[in-house]
Amino acid sequence: xxxxxxxxxxxxxxxxxxxxxxxxxxxxxxxxxxxxxxxxxxxxxxxxxxxxxxxxxxxxxxxxxxxxxxxxxxxxxxxxxxxxxxxxxxxxxxxxxxxxxxxxxxxxxxxxxxxxxxxxxxxxxxxxxxxxxxxxxxxxxxxxxxxxxxxxxxxxxxxxxxxxxxxxxxxxxxxxxxxxxxxxxxxxxxxxxxxxxxxxxxxxxxxxxxxxxxxxxxxxxxxxxxxxxxxxxxxxxxxxxxxxxxxxxxxx
Ligand SMILES: C[S@@+](CC[C@H](N)C(=O)[O-])C[C@H]1O[C@@H](n2cnc3c(N)ncnc32)[C@H](O)[C@@H]1O
Numbered sequence: 001x002x003x004x005x006x007x008x009x010x011x012x013x014x015x016x017x018x019x020x021x022x023x024x025x026x027x028x029x030x031x032x033x034x035x036x037x038x039x040x041x042x043x044x045x046x047x048x049x050x051x052x053x054x055x056x057x058x059x060x061x062x063x064x065x066x067x068x069x070x071x072x073x074x075x076x077x078x079x080x081x082x083x084x085x086x087x088x089x090x091x092x093x094x095x096x097x098x099x100x101x102x103x104x105x106x107x108x109x110x111x112x113x114x115x116x117x118x119x120x121x122x123x124x125x126x127x128x129x130x131x132x133x134x135x136x137x138x139x140x141x142x143x144x145x146x147x148x149x150x151x152x153x154x155x156x157x158x159x160x161x162x163x164x165x166x167x168x169x170x171x172x173x174x175x176x177x178x179x180x181x182x183x184x185x186x187x188x189x190x191x192x193x194x195x196x197x198x199x200x201x202x203x204x205x206x207x208x209x210x211x212x213x214x215x216x217x218x219x220x221x222x223x224x225x226x227x228x229x230x231x232x233x234x235x236x237x238x239x240x241x242x243x244x245x246x247x248x249x250x251x252x
């Protein structure tokens with residue numbers, strides 16, 4: 001049992017170890033800093049059953065081998081990657097609405113993975129699979145360079161407090177890594193309900209050579225056509241704003 005003196009932010013050192021991550025290293029401990037904290041919330045019975053019955057059908061368990069999307073989906077179609085799909089509602093909706101595209105989701109939260117498995121199974125969705133693992137590692141190990149048409153990251157954890165902002169996903173090294181995964185002309189679509197994070201996103205993406213803001217310099221994207229996400233609905237109830245950014249890679 002950890003002593004309270006060992007605990008930071010109500011987490012045991014073991015939890016800190018499991019959560020501290022990859023965007024940057026913690027300068028005191030040299031541990032990498034992760035962009036997420038595993039939530040301990042329980043899964044519903046339906047989510048648990050979905051995980052038990054269908055995990056191997058829809059969740060890609062190999063976190064080390066490059067993904068062969070053509071073999072996985074049995075066709076060659078535009079490939080969309082969503083990082084941090086949460087409970088998966090909007091990702092399932094997009095996959096259903098766009099049968100001509102294939103979708104890969106990444107999420108560390110098992111309840112969300114269970115929920116998305118249920119959407120796939122109940123909706124007969126054939127163009128969507130997922131990883132339940134840290135997106136930073138999946139990008140590095142499994143997503144082939146030049147393979148994606150679109151990367152979407154909707155409402156990434158905002159890490160409000162200044163001392164936690166180094167955990168934010170959208171930082172220059174991470175975006176450079178994303179760009180390597182895109183095809184020429186491929187796009188990055190971000191959204192946030194936290195204005196300070198929107199400004200950081202705009203600064204990071206606008207500062208990278210080879211990326212163009214499709215809405216015009218310094219402008220946020222309007223009417224992108226994406227479905228509202230669960231996190232966004234909660235923000236709307238609280239009166240939060242929403243900022244979308246859509247940047248494209250230069251075509252070759
Ligand atoms: C604030 S929630 C938003 C969820 C969803 N996009 C929505 O709008 O409803 C951010 C999600 O990103 C996930 N996440 C954060 N960092 C991640 C990472 N490195 N790899 C995979 N998932 C991550 C978290 O577990 C969390 O579910």
